[in-house]
Amino acid sequence: MLDIADELARWAEEGREFAVATVVAVGGSAPRGPGAALAVDSGGTVIGSVSGGCVEGAVYDLCVQALEDGGTVVERFGYSDEDAFAVGLTCGGVLDVMVTPVDARSPAREAVRSALSGAASGGPTALARVVRGPAGLLGRALSVRVDGSYEGSCGTGSPELDRAVAAEARAMLDAGRTGTFDLAEDGTHCPGGLTFLVESSLPPPRMIVFGAIDFAAALVRAGKFLGYHVTVCDARPVFATRARFPEADDVVVDWPHRYLRRTETDGRTVLCVLTHDAKFDVPLLTQALRLPVAFVGAMGSRRTHADRDRKLREAGLREAELARLRSPIGLDLGARTPEETALSIAAEIVAARRGGTGVPLTGSATPIHRDGGRRAEAA
Incomplete structure (x- = not known):
């Protein structure tokens, strides 16, 4: 969501309630990478994009629903062989999208607001959020600064886990990377546990x-x-x-x-x-x-x-x-x-x-959408 931080920070300052849909994982030929976001405020105003248009209508509806019920969900969108006109990515890719409200009920509200403010002001900022784990923890967030200090919590009650997540997020921020990592609830890199998406926002290159x-x-x-x-x-x-x-x-x-x-x-x-x-x-x-x-x-x-x-x-x-x-x-x-x-x-x-x-895509076999490994250097 930090890719639309300027506008979302303004919404937060104005006291607007909104829901954010964020790409948390991609597969195949997907037009947007992890971190791409679409947001909808309580008045129905929409900004951003998660797919370049393929699934925006369905994601918009999920945001509206999140504002109504206050729940965070992760939905998968992909191409349907049975019905190419069904909601899905007809380019053949798969998107996992997390939709979470940022309102008075949201336990991650202050961490998200802190990250948005930092990114909008041009400072190095990382936002780490739970994107896979128990339903009650989805969307929990830490806003991490370049010095390693942080605001927010994973919601498990474990200070060790919070510190471990902050350390991982700071390392990714130092490298300018956006991506995911897994940690067990004791803060170790064991199989299972929680998956976190870290979005890094750096000053423009x-x-x-x-x-x-x-x-x-x-x-x-x-x-x-x-x-x-x-x-x-x-x-x-x-x-x-x-x-x-x-x-x-x-x-x-x-x-x-x-x-x-x-x-x-x-x-x-x-x-x-x-x-x-x-x-x-x-x-x-x-x-x-x-x-x-x-x-x-x-x-x-x-x-x-x-x-x-x-x-x-x-x-x-x-x-x-x-x-x-x-x-x-x-x-x-x-x-x-x-x-x-x-x-x-x-x-x-x-x-x-x-x-x-640099060759024309017409007639070539090169991927249209390359993997996001270097995407964080952007712009």
Whole structure:
């Protein structure tokens, strides 16, 4: 549910009662992964999605029912061979969805509100909930902060279990992962017991665009659309202005390599080098290709790339480091305009981070919906 935390936190602040349906497990070709959520308030307003439309109507009805009776349920939705038009995923997948009310009767209300508030404010937050176990424990929750402190309870009366769940959730938060784990009621990893879904919410990943050119303006818009915190950096103050990049989160006037040296990056950071000028590119890429970031791409013709590759080798980069560089940046879409070029770059970033091939799905045997193992790096 943390994927819709902004709106749900506002509902909670307004005192609205609502029910949340959350994907807790998937199988086969499913459009949304664990943690995807749909919520319905007491007035019938709906936000979010659990399936891209396949089962939303039935899930909506379950949310309304949960608000009426105060119960938490887990329902399975899947394709029916007997009736392809029955409620189910006609794409062939299976979804397990937990529906739980967040109202005055809910024992998990304060933990959920705490997690929503933390996620909406941009802080690292994890929400751990019981998704398999005795009916009376379903939906019980702990809101876990990055320092390991937590609010809420599993509902078993065991402080040891609560601490064990908080420790597991913190480890998953540190890794930026959303997924499930099992613990026995004594807090050990024994067969059986309870299954917990942990949703991790981290600040948006960074996209740093080097080079304040017209293509950069279009890429900023694409980056924001994909959920990145976007920074534009250029050494030329006449070009790196807020007026030219109103949608960027930050506009920095500095030499690119110097800014990269002093700014914060991590394993989710995307670096897009659009300067295609050796005096900027070589020192910048020499540093960028040695950082543990998610993506490094550089604009330029194939001749520019060949010359840049030679200079990077002269600067001492090894083959493994050079192999990380995606240049010329972008997928082959036949792009011409800045907007089309930004689309091709954004498509390559998504493919690189999600393990996609970039080939058309028509006629290919590649999965449409890949497993969610890398989904938590998103956006």
